[in-house]
Every structure is written in C-alpha cells, then in structure tokens.
Amino acid sequence: xxxxxxxxxxxxxxxxxKKQHKTIGFVPTMGALHKGHLALIERxxxxxxxxxxxxxxxxxxxxxxEDLINYPRTLDSDVKLLLSLSEDIILFAPxxxxxxxxxITSNSYDFKGLxxxxxxxxxxxxFDGVGTVLKHFFxxxxxxxxxxxxxxFQQLQVVKKLVEIEKITTQIIGCPIYxxxxxxxxxxxxxxxxxxxLAVAPLIYSVLKQxxxxxxxxxxxxxxxxxxxxxxxxxxxxxxxxxxxxxSNLKPIxxxxxxxxxxxxxxxxxxxxxxxxxxALN
Numbered sequence: 001x002x003x004x005x006x007x008x009x010x011x012x013x014x015x016x017x018k019k020q021h022k023t024i025g026f027v028p029t030m031g032a033l034h035k036g037h038l039a040l041i042e043r044x045x046x047x048x049x050x051x052x053x054x055x056x057x058x059x060x061x062x063x064x065x066e067d068l069i070n071y072p073r074t075l076d077s078d079v080k081l082l083l084s085l086s087e088d089i090i091l092f093a094p095x096x097x098x099x100x101x102x103x104i105t106s107n108s109y110d111f112k113g114l115x116x117x118x119x120x121x122x123x124x125x126x127f128d129g130v131g132t133v134l135k136h137f138f139x140x141x142x143x144x145x146x147x148x149x150x151x152x153f154q155q156l157q158v159v160k161k162l163v164e165i166e167k168i169t170t171q172i173i174g175c176p177i178y179x180x181x182x183x184x185x186x187x188x189x190x191x192x193x194x195x196x197x198l199a200v201a202p203l204i205y206s207v208l209k210q211x212x213x214x215x216x217x218x219x220x221x222x223x224x225x226x227x228x229x230x231x232x233x234x235x236x237x238x239x240x241x242x243x244x245x246x247x248s249n250l251k252p253i254x255x256x257x258x259x260x261x262x263x264x265x266x267x268x269x270x271x272x273x274x275x276x277x278x279x280a281l282n
C-alpha cells in the first residue's frame with residue numbers, strides 16, 4: 001500500500017495514474033475507520049481501477065476545539081484495516097498545512113439553503129468547512145467517483161451541490177447506512193461511547209423505524225411530539241433535533257404532500273457525544 005503525507009507526492013502519483021488512463025475512486029474519511037467506511041471502500045474497489053482513501057481530521061468543520069481535540073485518531077489500526085481489504089489502496093494522510101497551506105480557513109458557500117437546515121442550524125459554518133476541504137481534495141486527486149455514506153445525508157446533498165457550483169467532474173456516489181445488528185448507525189464517534197451509552201443508543205434507530213411505520217397514517221405534528229416524548233426524561237440520551245424534511249431541498253415540513261419524497265433526521269447527545277441518523281420515509 002502506498003502512503004502519502006505530502007501534497008506533491010500524491011499529485012505525482014495521480015499524474016502517473018491519469019497518464020495510464022486509470023479510473024480513480026475516492027473515499028474521504030477522518031479516520032477511526034469502521035465497517036461503514038470499509039463498505040464504501042469495497043464498493044469503490046469494485047467500481048474503479050484505483051482507490052484512494054484519505055484520512056484527515058478536518059479542523060474547519062468542527063464547531064468546538066474540544067470536539068476537534070477529542071476526535072479519535074487511530075492511524076495505525078486504520079492502516080491495518082485498509083490492508084485487510086487490499087494492498088493496492090493508496091492512502092493520503094496529510095497534515096492540515098499540506099491541505100490549507102498557511103491559513104486554515106474556510107471558503108464561504110451558498111449551497112442554495114441546504115446548509116441552513118438541521119445540522120447547519122446547530123453547527124454554523126460546518127458545511128463551509130466540508131465544502132472547502134473537499135474542493136481541495138477533488139482538485140488534488142481529480143477522482144472519477146467519490147463515495148459518501150447516507151448517514152450524513154445532508155452532507156451528501158451538500159457535496160452534490162458543491163460539485164455543481166465548482167463545476168467539478170467527479171461523480172458523487174451515495175451509499176446505504178451501515179448499522180450494527182442493534183440498528184445503531186456506525187460512526188467514528190461511537191468509539192467514545194461508554195457501555196451504558198452503547199446499550200441505550202439503539203433507541204435512536206428504533207424511534208426512526210417507528211416514525212417510518214406511522215408516517216402514512218399520522219400527522220407530522222403528532223410524530224414530532226411523539227419523538228420528543230421518547231427522549232424527554234431519558235437519563236442517557238438528550239434530543240437536539242428531530243425533523244421530517246423534503247428530500248429535494250431538506251426543508252422541514254408541517255404537512256405532507258402527494259408525490260413528494262421525505263426523510264426523517266435526528267441528532268441526539270449521549271453525554272457529550274453527538275450522534276446523528278436518518279431514514280427514508282416513503
């Protein structure tokens with residue numbers, strides 16, 4: 001497995017691959033790899049001649065320095081996991097200076113309102129950071145396809161808008177949420193959960209499944225109130241938000257309309273650890 005930490009080294013490698021007309025699949029990660037990441041990488045391997053995985057904890061998409069500091073960093077074990085899939089994967093693990101040069105700052109983007117809903121309300125500037133770092137990666141790697149999990153569905157929609165705005169030719173591929181047997185969506189943040197939190201966190205997906213079941217017969221207001229009650233007096237889990245939104249623009253709704261696709265989105269705190277999830281409703 002080739003491992004690059006320097007921008008110039010990965011640029012040289014990519015230049016050779018492009019001369020050879022190799023198709024490049026890209027899986028951006030912040031490390032602390034889990035089976036969800038591996039599923040993305042496995043799909044990329046099937047659909048491309050070369051796969052590049054990045055491991056980069058992006059400072060511009062964190063809203064608190066504490067969250068950035070506490071984000072798990074497990075590069076050695078991440079490399080072992082990648083090797084278990086394929087020795088032909090190219091790993092790009094740069095420092096912030098390699099990506100941002102002298103100034104670690106975000107561009108300001110207008111994602112046509114996608115950035116202002118849900119995560120955007122509670123994490124101001126988050127999607128500017130996501131868009132900025134991905135523009136850097138797309139410019140450096142020039143991949144044919146890039147793979148993102150639907151657990152971060154809002155991010156997926158923002159990335160699709162990013163490539164449209166920046167006229168980037170990379171095809172954005174959304175992949176299904178990978179879950180534990182108990183339904184908990186896999187996330188690098190799960191590694192920070194204690195045993196009690198791990199035991200109760202599957203409630204998040206149980207609530208989403210019940211909302212999906214009831215969506216056809218109950219009003220949005222009724223569902224919103226029911227979800228709030230599930231977490232109101234919970235010792236371990238605190239609801240930050242629950243929204244039912246249109247898939248097309250992520251705008252929360254008060255009433256359902258015919259011939260419109262909807263999705264339910266949720267963010268919950270387990271102690272200081274923030275967990276998000278979502279589910280298609282129709």
